[in-house]
Amino acid sequence: MRTSKGRLVWIEAIILGAALVSAGGCPMNNITPLPDPNDPNGASKPQPIPVELRAAVEGDGTIEVDMGDAVTEYVALFDSGIEVTILAKPGESWRFVRWEGDVGAKDEEKNPLTIQMDADRTLTAVFIQQFELAVDIDGKGTVAVDDGDAAKEYTGVFHADTEVTILADPASGWRFLGWEGDVPEGSETENPLLMGVGGDTQLTAVFVEQFELTVDIEGKGDVLIETADGTETTESLFDDGTELTLTPEPKKGWTFLQWEGDVSARHEEDNPLMITIDDDLDITAVFVHEYVLTIEIEGEGEVDPPGGGFPDGSEVELTATPDEGCAFVEWRGDVPEGHEEDNPLVVVMDGDKDLTAVFRNPPKDGYWEGLTSQAKLLSFRVSNGCTTISDVKISYWLDGVWCNCSGTTTLSSPEIIDASGSFWVSGGSWSSTYVRVSGSFESDGKQAAGSALVWDDYCAGSASPTWTASWKRK
Secondary structure, eight states: OBOTTOOBOOBOOEETTEEOOOTTSOOOSSOOOOOOTTOTTTTTSOOOOEEEEEEEEESSEEEEETTOOEESEEEEEEETTEEEEEEEEEOTTEEEEEEEESOOGGGTTOSSEEEEESSOEEEEEEEEEEEEEEEEEESSEEEEETTOOOBSSEEEEEETTEEEEEEEEEOTTEEEEEEEESOOTTOTTOSSEEEEEOSOEEEEEEEEEEEEEEEEEESSEEEEEEETTSOBOOOSEEETTOEEEEEEEEOTTEEEEEEEESOOTTOTTOSSEEEEOSSOEEEEEEEEEEEEEEEEEESSEEEESOEEEEETTOEEEEEEEEOTTOEEEEEEESOOTTOTTOSSEEEEOSSOEEEEEEEEOOOOTTEEEOOOOSEEEEEEEEEOSSSEEEEEEEEEEETTEEEEEEEEEOOOOTTOOEEEEEEEEESSOGGGOEEEEEEEEEBTTBOOOEEEEEEEEOTTOOOOOEEEEEEOOO
16 A cells, blocks of 8 residues: 555554554554555556665654654655655753764754655654753852853753853952852852753852951051951951951050041940941051050059050059058159149159059057047147157048048247147048157157147047057157
8 A cells, every 4th residue: 555655554663662553553564565456557567665764762852754643763664765854852951952873964953854765764863951050140240151241140051061161250349259059069169160061050149249448557556457267467358247356566665545537436445446347447546655654562552553554645543552451651753743642643644654652551659549439629739858849740540541631730939849739530430540640850860759648529528538659750
């Protein structure tokens, strides 16, 4: 039997893996062609020579011969000289690449392919898998794939295992930080990135904004800049959010005073200074001449601060603290006049200073103990057989501190052998209160022993105890 095109009906095909049979339902294997009984000359006419077409697929796809069913394998016999058209149809995410087998070089990529069956032919439709590559942007910048145009995003389709080159280009003021997504391990910061597309791939090029840090110096010194992990850096551009530590390093004879510029309030004197880069910053480290304050201790106690270097013109408040059982008496050395007994003492550092804090144990000889009233008028009388009595001063020991009263009597006449005065003492813990009389007593150029009579009167006028002590001035 022949088709309208004269094609022999002896066809063998496998459609989607199943056996094809003829219209009559019989397999067409090993059938010998017979002469056409309707042709009176058929017995003597030469019969067409059948030729075989075998077609198959490589990859995911099907073939259709002369608009027939889609199959993965195809076998058929045709009259010699017949033209046959074969269509290759790729599966999802696959693409037809070429024909292999009995096909001319110029026809390898034609689809559909029309061939003339002038001989047996074997063909294979080759399909290759395709994957999508998508590249997004985080921040400001562009990407370019395989030297293509720069774009803010990219989507393309590639054959399996195709190698592509992706270049990330940051915008001005930004820096490429790295790749995120389906990036090969160990290649997160490569730029350009060379990778094979082995599946649908999603990448993000991450850009981070950068800001400039400018550190100026006023005076003589340097500034050490360290990152959060303690690494020293001399860079001036930093990623947004970078944490830095700035440590001032004054030259000899200079000291750090403060920070100026883009420094948060209340942190101008921080040393070191901690900052977070979130904008362009301009910071100045101010250094000034340094003067040395030397503190010495006489007796038992301590001074805060204990001395050291201080900026020119700075005010240093010194606090003297006696040890238990001792008292602060006075400052000596470079002390402002009239402030020898100030505690705390304020010193202006306009040059190098040397000071001594004097501490004493509680008074013993020459002092009177036992005062019990919370407030009283103390009267005193000093008598002395010396020829001169001068600069007599009363003071008292209250809560561990010597307090100088305002009652000071000066005796200058040689004829006067005794004198009296009064002063107020109030408040405090009287259980540790002492009263002392001090003065200058001269007798033939020598210090002499003296005697003093000290008593106190209750305000109500009641009887008052009396103390008498002999003492000599040391």
